[in-house]
Amino acid sequence: MSRMTIAVPASTANIGPGFDSAGMAVNRYLTLHVEESTQWEIEHRSVHLPSVPPVTDHLVYQAALHTANAYNKTLTPCKITMESEIPLARGLGSSASAIIAGIEVANQLCSLSLTKADKLKLATEMEGHPDNVAAALYGGFIVSVLLPNGEIEILQKTDVPLDLVVYIPTFELKTEDARKVLPEQFSRNEAAAASAVSNVMIAALSAGDFTLAGKMMEADLFHEPYRATLIPNYEQIRQEAKLAGAYGTVISGAGPTMISFAPKGEGHKIESKLKTTFPSYEVQLLSMDDVGIHVSYISEKEKTSK
Ligand SMILES: Nc1ncnc2c1ncn2[C@@H]1O[C@H](COP(=O)(O)OP(=O)(O)OP(=O)(O)O)[C@@H](O)[C@H]1O
Ligand SMILES: N[C@@H](CCO)C(=O)O
Numbered sequence: 001m002s003r004m005t006i007a008v009p010a011s012t013a014n015i016g017p018g019f020d021s022a023g024m025a026v027n028r029y030l031t032l033h034v035e036e037s038t039q040w041e042i043e044h045r046s047v048h049l050p051s052v053p054p055v056t057d058h059l060v061y062q063a064a065l066h067t068a069n070a071y072n073k074t075l076t077p078c079k080i081t082m083e084s085e086i087p088l089a090r091g092l093g094s095s096a097s098a099i100i101a102g103i104e105v106a107n108q109l110c111s112l113s114l115t116k117a118d119k120l121k122l123a124t125e126m127e128g129h130p131d132n133v134a135a136a137l138y139g140g141f142i143v144s145v146l147l148p149n150g151e152i153e154i155l156q157k158t159d160v161p162l163d164l165v166v167y168i169p170t171f172e173l174k175t176e177d178a179r180k181v182l183p184e185q186f187s188r189n190e191a192a193a194a195s196a197v198s199n200v201m202i203a204a205l206s207a208g209d210f211t212l213a214g215k216m217m218e219a220d221l222f223h224e225p226y227r228a229t230l231i232p233n234y235e236q237i238r239q240e241a242k243l244a245g246a247y248g249t250v251i252s253g254a255g256p257t258m259i260s261f262a263p264k265g266e267g268h269k270i271e272s273k274l275k276t277t278f279p280s281y282e283v284q285l286l287s288m289d290d291v292g293i294h295v296s297y298i299s300e301k302e303k304t305s306k
Pocket of ligand 2: 019020131
């Protein structure tokens, strides 16, 4: 490796009832410029990144170390310069992107030749659930399961004709805190009812019946009813987005961002209407990323000719 750039998309997890399982990659990116060095150094170059912790506490380094350790390799030092368009702790998978980036750093530094399945296993061990990390790695709309024996299965769909509109509030909500408000257990009847909503949502999204998918997104019983209280304007955003043409609006990941799924080409109308109604939110029109992580190399020859 001489010098490389790693770009990892943001992601939205759950999509309503697909709790800890469904995810989509979206076109906002964490970008790492990596070069060999004599010591570890991580530099942040954007407002969306946390203040730089000691290298050993940095999530990207920890993911790289977890990967190197898993294959009994030693991490050689490098200098990483990071830029990010993904707001932290807002429900757009910032931690998943950082973990996927760190795994890729170790993959390259240690010449591991990992497959995407290998990387997904390592990332899920760190993140706890595969929804965001699978989307960031593969791109597209991804439905995943972490089986009790540790195996992970995924199904990916790309070219989904949807516009996405996100409503990002100014405050952070850590996933850890947003999970604390959820019930520890569901009865058999509750689990069956919540799974039925999820099953129909996934089937409808896969079949392209977005009106039905939107209805099921908004009928989640696994997490939205409990997390709604953490998000100001939750109901109003859903209602206004529906009036402006959205199929459905849900909490993105663990929140506090909300996300609408809209007919392709119609998202800008929802974006401009809700920008006016909710001026304290950062309202953005996004689209799906169908590629996932992308690595490019700059050779020594190219570097000197620049
Ligand atoms: N690029 C990054 N570099 C270092 N640490 C990061 C980076 N991105 C996220 N983190 C760490 O992850 C934390 C946010 O993770 P958290 O799971 O709470 O939110 P999220 O991943 O943005 O949202 P969600 O999982 O709901 O989509 C940050 O506070 C920070 O500690
Ligand atoms: N499925 C996760 C996504 C955030 O990491 C949750 O909702 O808690």
